[in-house]
Amino acid sequence: MNIKHILIVFKKEMKDCFRDKKSVISNILLPIFLIPIMYSIMNMVMTSTTKEIENNMKIGIVYTQNIEQAKSFTQNNIVATEKIDVLTYSNEQDATENLMNGNINCVIIYPQDFFENMQNSKISDIKLKFNSTKNSSQSAIQIISSKFAILNSNLAAGKLKELNIPTEILSLITIKTEDAHIVVDSGENKDAANGALIMILPMYLGIIIVTAGMPLALDLFAGERERNTFEALFSTKAKRLSILLGKYAAVLVFSIIAIFTSFIGLILGIVMNPEMFIADKSETLNITTILASLNMSLSTLILVLLSCITLAIVFGGIQIAISTYAKSLKGAQTYLSYITILAMIPSFASMMLGAGDMKMFMSFIPIFNTVSSLKMTLSGIVNNNFLFTSIAVNLVFSAIVSYIVIKMFKNEKIIVR
Amino acid sequence: MIKLVNLSKNFGSKEAVSNLNLEIKDGEIFGLLGENGAGKTTTLRMLATMLKPTSGNAIINGYDSVKNDEKVRENIGILFGGETGLYDRLTARENIEYFANLYDMEKSKIKKTIENIVKIFNMSDYIDKRTSIFSKGMKQKTAFARATIHNPSILLLDEPTSGLDITAAKQVHDFIKSYKHENRTIIFSSHSMDEIEKLCDRIAIIHKGKTIEIGTLDEIKKKYNNNNLSDIFSDLISKGGNDYEY
Numbered sequence: 001m002n003i004k005h006i007l008i009v010f011k012k013e014m015k016d017c018f019r020d021k022k023s024v025i026s027n028i029l030l031p032i033f034l035i036p037i038m039y040s041i042m043n044m045v046m047t048s049t050t051k052e053i054e055n056n057m058k059i060g061i062v063y064t065q066n067i068e069q070a071k072s073f074t075q076n077n078i079v080a081t082e083k084i085d086v087l088t089y090s091n092e093q094d095a096t097e098n099l100m101n102g103n104i105n106c107v108i109i110y111p112q113d114f115f116e117n118m119q120n121s122k123i124s125d126i127k128l129k130f131n132s133t134k135n136s137s138q139s140a141i142q143i144i145s146s147k148f149a150i151l152n153s154n155l156a157a158g159k160l161k162e163l164n165i166p167t168e169i170l171s172l173i174t175i176k177t178e179d180a181h182i183v184v185d186s187g188e189n190k191d192a193a194n195g196a197l198i199m200i201l202p203m204y205l206g207i208i209i210v211t212a213g214m215p216l217a218l219d220l221f222a223g224e225r226e227r228n229t230f231e232a233l234f235s236t237k238a239k240r241l242s243i244l245l246g247k248y249a250a251v252l253v254f255s256i257i258a259i260f261t262s263f264i265g266l267i268l269g270i271v272m273n274p275e276m277f278i279a280d281k282s283e284t285l286n287i288t289t290i291l292a293s294l295n296m297s298l299s300t301l302i303l304v305l306l307s308c309i310t311l312a313i314v315f316g317g318i319q320i321a322i323s324t325y326a327k328s329l330k331g332a333q334t335y336l337s338y339i340t341i342l343a344m345i346p347s348f349a350s351m352m353l354g355a356g357d358m359k360m361f362m363s364f365i366p367i368f369n370t371v372s373s374l375k376m377t378l379s380g381i382v383n384n385n386f387l388f389t390s391i392a393v394n395l396v397f398s399a400i401v402s403y404i405v406i407k408m409f410k411n412e413k414i415i416v417r
Numbered sequence: 418m419i420k421l422v423n424l425s426k427n428f429g430s431k432e433a434v435s436n437l438n439l440e441i442k443d444g445e446i447f448g449l450l451g452e453n454g455a456g457k458t459t460t461l462r463m464l465a466t467m468l469k470p471t472s473g474n475a476i477i478n479g480y481d482s483v484k485n486d487e488k489v490r491e492n493i494g495i496l497f498g499g500e501t502g503l504y505d506r507l508t509a510r511e512n513i514e515y516f517a518n519l520y521d522m523e524k525s526k527i528k529k530t531i532e533n534i535v536k537i538f539n540m541s542d543y544i545d546k547r548t549s550i551f552s553k554g555m556k557q558k559t560a561f562a563r564a565t566i567h568n569p570s571i572l573l574l575d576e577p578t579s580g581l582d583i584t585a586a587k588q589v590h591d592f593i594k595s596y597k598h599e600n601r602t603i604i605f606s607s608h609s610m611d612e613i614e615k616l617c618d619r620i621a622i623i624h625k626g627k628t629i630e631i632g633t634l635d636e637i638k639k640k641y642n643n644n645n646l647s648d649i650f651s652d653l654i655s656k657g658g659n660d661y662e663y
Contacts, residue, residue: 008518012507019506019547227502232563235465235495236519237487412468413428 001245005238009246010253013220017254023215027258035265036272043273053105053139058085060095060104063114070110078108078147092129099131105140106130121159198355202374204266205259206347206367209308210315211340212258213251217319220247222332230415244320244409248402251316252309259308303387304377310394311370315343317401324408327417347371355379363389366397418443419464419571419602423473426459426626433459435626436473441619443570444600446593448607448617450650456626457606458497461573464604465495477571491520494569496560496577505549509540509559512548513566520567527566534562537595554585561592571602578612590616610647622653629653 018024059079063070067088074086087104089095095107109127111117117124126148130141157167224230233243319336326332346368355376363369369390376383408414424437434456441447449457462468464475466486475482478492503512510531517527535541538558543551548559557577564572574593578586593603593616607613613620614634622630630637630653634646641649 004521005519008515012504012511012515015511016504016506224502227504228498229502229504231462231465231467231497232495232502232516232560233519234467235490235493236516237490237521238519239487416462416467 001239002242005242006246006249009238009243010249013216013247013250014253017216017219017250020219023219027212027215027254028261031258031262031265032268033265035262036269039269039273043275047275049135050139053136053143055083057083057136057140057143058087058104059140059144060087060089060098060107061110062089062092062095062107063110064090064112066115069115073115074108077151078144080147096129099129099137102131102134102136105134105137106144108144118155198375198378199351200270201263201266201378202371203347203351205263205308205374206311206350206371207344208259208262209255209312209370210343210347210367212262213255213312213316213319214336214340216251216254217316217323218329218332218336220251221320221323222326222329225327225417226329234415240409240415241406244406248316248320248405251320252312255312255316256309259312297382300377300382300387303384303391304373307370307373307387307390307394310391310398311367313398314366314394314401317398317405321401321405321408324405325414343367350375355381358383358386360386360389362386364393366394369393418476418478419604420476421460421464421473422476424460424463424470424475425472426456426463426468427471433626434463434470437623437626437628439621439628439631441602441604443602444597445618446597446603446605446616448605448613448620449623450607450610450613450620451623452608452654455623457623458575459626460623461495461497461575461604461606464489465493465573466490491567492569493571493573494564494567495573495575496564497573497575498577498579503548503551503556503559503563506547508547509544509551509555509562512559513563516563517566522567530566530568531562534566538562552585553581554588557581557585557588561589565596569601571604572596574603574605576607577605578607578609586612610650614646622650624654 059074061067061070061074067090071086071088079086087098089098089107092107092109095104095109098104099107107129109129111124111126114124114126116122128141128144128148131137153170156170160167160169224233234240318339322335322339323332326335346365350368350371353372356379358372358376362372363386369386373387373390376386419439419441421437421439424434425432426434437456437460439447449460451457459468463470463482464477466482466489469483477489480488480492482489503509504515507515513531513534514527517530522530531544535544538561540555540558540562543555548556551559572593578589581589590612593605596603605613605616617634619631619633620637621628630649632640637649638644638646641652643649
């Protein structure tokens with residue numbers, strides 16, 4: 001091994017890589033722009049769908065007796081806005097047909113003795129019908145149900161007033177929930193930003209770490225074989241180990257740059273579309289709150305970074321091994337696509353668990369351990385044992401993968417084909 | 418000087434090269450003639466230290482190809498295949514410099530050598546252009562420059578004109594001749610009789626990994642009483658050849 005040769009190979013590969021416009025655009029520049037654009041489009045579509053439902057909602061009512069009375073009651077007491085059209089039907093079948101055809105978003109079916117029951121303070125069973133295959137119908141049923149709930153509580157309150165009973169008895173128990181794990185001195189913003197980040201960031205970074213080095217690993221090994229440049233390279237004074245390490249370092253640096261730019265893209269996407277990530281409109285979500293939520297201790301930050309870097313080393317090595325073993329660039333691409341799918345499974349699996357649900361044995365599962373470490377840390381749970389074990393496990397895997405790659409690179413049956 | 422002593426290479430149960438014995442003198446152009454799969458490339462790869470012999474030795478300028486592989490690589494330059502791969506996104510100069518750096522050449526020497534190469538090969542118009550836009554001839558010149566930047570005394574060429582057009586092939590021939598004039602050794606593998614006759618001082622005909630004939634062109638033609646090398650080659654191959662005793 002010769003450090004000078006490693007650096008020569010590394011510098012050449014980085015120069016070569018950054019001149020590949022396709023690779024730089026798709027792996028480094030595109031994530032910065034594409035992720036915010038993608039979120040903005042999603043946000044735009046979601047907002048316009050919601051607005052369209054709010055402004056063009058049509059509901060049908062079915063009442064077998066005085067339909068005009070039912071319409072007027074619905075308009076004044078349920079809908080209470082001119083934006084929602086109320087259409088009348090004489091029977092349930094007609095209304096259902098129109099609902100299925102998309103002419104109306106939901107149907108309210110009043111029982112025969114509805115108004116008499118109302119007057120006598122008796123219970124009435126109202127039937128609401130919707131079409132579960134249409135989002136607009138699902139939204140409409142939620143709106144109408146909540147309006148009925150308000151009406152119900154107003155009617156009950158009115159009745160209690162008539163009987164001189166305080167309306168407070170309607171809510172004898174009030175519930176206030178509090179998350180015990182949130183550290184008070186970190187401020188309210190921490191929770192707001194974390195909600196968005198905990199959900200997406202760990203899984204997203206896990207996938208990026210696993211896949212980011214792929215284009216360069218393909219080019220530097222399978223590509224080198226396809227260009228017939230390996231033989232010339234091996235005839236120089238540089239030892240194979242130096243050549244391998246120079247290339248390995250280039251794949252890692254490229255991965256880290258791609259991870260960094262993807263991270264920037266994600267943060268920009270969240271900042272540009274805060275309404276997609278926070279349920280409570282009173283909360284704020286901007287670059288300051290996001291950075292504040294990342295305000296972990298330096299030692300924790302270093303441990304999390306180490307976990308990410310060691311995972312990148314493992315997957316950089318796996319990509320190099322596959323790219324070296326494959327007889328052609330196309331073959332390498334096929335093998336790597338299978339590995340990527342396999343590697344994505346633990347990333348997605350971590351989404352199913354809360355940050356507090358992580359068990360110690362999970363730190364022994366590569367990818368899952370790094371993604372879980374990120375999730376826990378962003379949630380304010382600092383578990384040094386979990387972090388240290390994750391790094392140690394990743395290091396062991398890095399050593400195994402590196403050993404295999406070095407063996408492969410020295411194996412003339414694999415290299416000289 | 419190159420000396421091969423009982424050089425053999427097996428791939429599993431397949432014997433790719435079997436007990437090859439050769440001695441090639443300084444300043445000689447030595448041709449390896451054989452069909453595809455005869456063992457020419459395997460032999461050259463063993464000389465270039467890319468493959469380790471199963472048995473026997475290859476001694477290049479006094480260095481053993483296994484024990485002193487780094488020293489051997491300092492002494493040789495290789496060009497395998499007609500359109501030898503270059504890095505398309507690098508310029509011709511960067512391609513050459515990359516290899517010069519890996520041969521531990523000093524910067525000032527690299528600069529001077531490249532200037533010299535540019536003059537010899539008439540590359541001044543495109544030395545700083547990316548090789549992706551090069552013609553085959555321009556690529557070939559760059560590949561030769563890259564293979565010889567460290568001034569090796571031995572050049573291993575494996576079918577260097579394969580896939581090249583007439584003009585580019587002629588450039589290769591001219592280069593080989595010019596290299597010989599500097600008293601350097603060239604081992605040249607080909608299955609083109611024309612090329613072999615035009616360039617080589619001596620040849621070895623290889624079949625199924627074994628040397629079946631060795632000598633100067635005149636010696637071989639005289640031995641078989643035939644002026645046509647192609648006919649001699651075909652006859653030897655069809656008979657399966659007798660192992661040449663060195």
